[in-house]
Amino acid sequence: MEKELRLMKGNEAFAEAAIRAGTDGYFGYPITPQSEVMEYLMAEKPHERTGMVVLQAESEVASINMLYGGAGCGKKVMTSSSSPGISLMQEGISYMAGAELPCVILNVVRGGPGLGTIQPSQSDYSQSTKGGGHGDYRLITLAPSSVQEMYDSVKLGYELAFKYRNPVLVLSDGAIGQMMEKVEIDAQVERLSEEQIREQHPWATLGRHNGRERNIITSLDLDPARQERHNEALQRKYKEVEEKEVRYEKINCDDADYIFVAYGTSARICQKSMQLAREKGIKVGLFRPITLFPFPKKELHEMAGQVKGILSVEMSAGQMIEDILLAVEGKVKVEHYGRMGGIIPAPGEVVDALEQKIVKG
Amino acid sequence: MTEEIIIAGFGGQGVLSMGKILAYSGIMQDQEVSWMPSYGPEMRGGTANVTVILSDDRISSPILTEYDSAIILNQQSMDKFEPMVKPGGLLLYDPNGITRHPERKDIKICKIEASKEAANMGLRKIFNMIVLGGYLKVKPLVEMENVIKGLKKSLPERYHHMIPDNEKAITRGLEIVEEVHAA
Incomplete structure (x- = not known):
């Protein structure tokens, strides 16, 4: 196939990459300077191209919890927002880190604190890399610096998210979201069937099958000894990420x-x-x-x-x-x-x- | 080759789409391109501007404070961007609505009566393509066939019937651009 080149905004490139990467569901809520992600998806009607669901949720809190549900079923799910919206999602992100759920979250950062401004900023670095919500957890954080890298961050994001069963945050900003550059579009990745999900992600809650044990997706464990072991396992995972995934x-x-x-x-x-x-x-x-x-x-x-x-x-x-x-x-x-x-x-x-x-x- | 261009005027003049067509033409010619708009409250009426860079190499900063070329379509933009043209650079403007004409002596200055011409042609919407034609006459950065390809790529298909008018406008721009002052 001859490579396809397009002139796209960072936000649009991210949205097209979402469809191409075989995303099952996008759940979001509009906010400047990120709104083109959902606008592009709505206009493209990916449910007609791949069956991908695109839903405008009632709030950012709702969208991140829709990710929790989708990811628990082993689906490829994502959301995007800008700084104030990402702050609203922090509880859900912490839960997903605790429950070890893969997802891709895009933050097209604007200036803060509070509602701040709609212009570009990089003042969410600490929130993105040190946890953001409560508890000892880390997000794998990717920082694209071109529109092509915005596009590529979706595929890479899913790879890492599923490899480590951890949310991946793409930390962009208003300038990269709004600017247009040349993007090389790759071939469509097929969405996984339920059978393929069962095979590739045996932890997913897609209904009990062949008499196996129940899969439980939760961030809650009231037994301190078990909770400590869970935390230790998370820390080992973050350490492995630090050893293997530096770019x-x-x-x-x-x-x-x-x-x-x-x-x-x-x-x-x-x-x-x-x-x-x-x-x-x-x-x-x-x-x-x-x-x-x-x-x-x-x-x-x-x-x-x-x-x-x-x-x-x-x-x-x-x-x-x-x-x-x-x-x-x-x-x-x-x-x-x-x-x-x-x-x-x-x-x-x-x-x-x-x-x-x-x-x- | 790297050309750093600012296109600035009123919202609604087609500043952003002119930039987009220029950038797409660059892609058709195997160049690296970037298109960085001003966004936010200014977009909703008032001034609009876009920085377009065409280059044979990887593009560094998409946001600049000095330009090789400035395409100026209103007085506010003239006041803001005339001082930001690099010495030896180019300023192209439409004198329509301009009360203070450019004064610099160390840059090349060209003018194009594009809004008047668009009205004469009865095609006000393609005003920006007349300007683009004029610019490409002075700075032949991309081949005309690649501009037409870029136009096709950047216009949604439902507007493809307007391509002949756009081509006509570009050609007219090539003819009517005038040099006011050599660098």
């Missing part, structure tokens, strides 16, 4: 005296800042985490020994910098630069920040 990209890091660490839209800005800085003779590279949990700790630790300083660039007051500081263990100077409230930093101001905070500092 990142390095650009111009080999000869770099300094590095930017940035993800999502900030990583795109930093690519331009890197060109501008190199024109001025400042050798800077870009280290771009693609997974935020697991965070590329080891790789950054190694980089720290090779450079004179690190500038963390994030559209926030400085959340990811805490993970960078833990990773580099004081081996090198680390500073944060960011804008808040929906302001996107200009490539030039990032270069100024690098010079002032790191090169001269």
Whole structure:
């Protein structure tokens, strides 16, 4: 098949990828700057293409609990929202992490706190990577920085979600959601039949079969000893994820005296800042985490020994910098630069920040 | 080759769709492209703008503060973006409704009477394609056959009967664009 190229918004690419990945159900509630996901799905009528269900729920709380139900049956389910809506979902996400249910959740981040603004931001880093809801849990967190990566994050998201039986959060932002780029569309993945689900996900609650034991999907266990064992098992799983699933990209890091660490839209800005800085003779590279949990700790630790300083660039007051500081263990100077409230930093101001905070500092 | 372009005007002038057609034309020519709109309250009436980048290489920042080309369709956008054109860059504008004409001497300035021409042709809706034609005359970034392919890809099929009018408008734009000031 000749590859199909389309010009799409990040949100639309995510929606098309959802259909192509064989999603069984999408449940969501509109909010700017993410509304195109459901708009696209409604217009495409995927129930006619693949049988996929698309439902506008009565609220974000309802949609995340619909995911709980669908995922409990071993179905591929997803939702999308933007920051305030994702906050509303936190209880349900915690329950899904506790009950070890796979799903893909997209957060097209806008500025906060509260209703904040509809413009892009990256101020939900901590919420996404440190749990977000109550209890000791982690979400596998992917950070796309292009429209193609928005598209690809659906398939990768499901792979990881089902491999580890854990919710996967795709942490995007208003800029990537709204911008259009070239996207390579892949072939349709067939939705699984109930038989295939039984075979591939024997834990799913699709009705007792062949006299097997009951499958129970729950996050509740009132026996502290069993609950502790469950928690220990979860922690072992997160550790395995940290060992096996780290993803990142390095650009111009080999000869770099300094590095930017940035993800999502900030990583795109930093690519331009890197060109501008190199024109001025400042050798800077870009280290771009693609997974935020697991965070590329080891790789950054190694980089720290090779450079004179690190500038963390994030559209926030400085959340990811805490993970960078833990990773580099004081081996090198680390500073944060960011804008808040929906302001996107200009490539030039990032270069100024690098010079002032790191090169001269 | 990398061309960083801002297209700015009123909501409803077809600023975003002109950008989309230009970006799609770039894809047809195997280029990397990005299209980054202003969104939010400004979209609901008032000014609209979109940054389009065409490049042979991977595109870095889709959001910029300096541009190789500015296509300006109202006074507010003139005030905002004239200073943001790179020295040696291009500013193309439609003088309709412009009270303060561009003054810079270090950039190339071209004008196109697109709204007047669209009215003369009785095709007000394709005003933006006249502008696009004019732009491509001054900056031949994409082959005309790829523009037509891009037009087909970006228009929903129910509007495909309008493609001949759009082509006519692009051709007219090529003819009527004028250079006001060389860089």
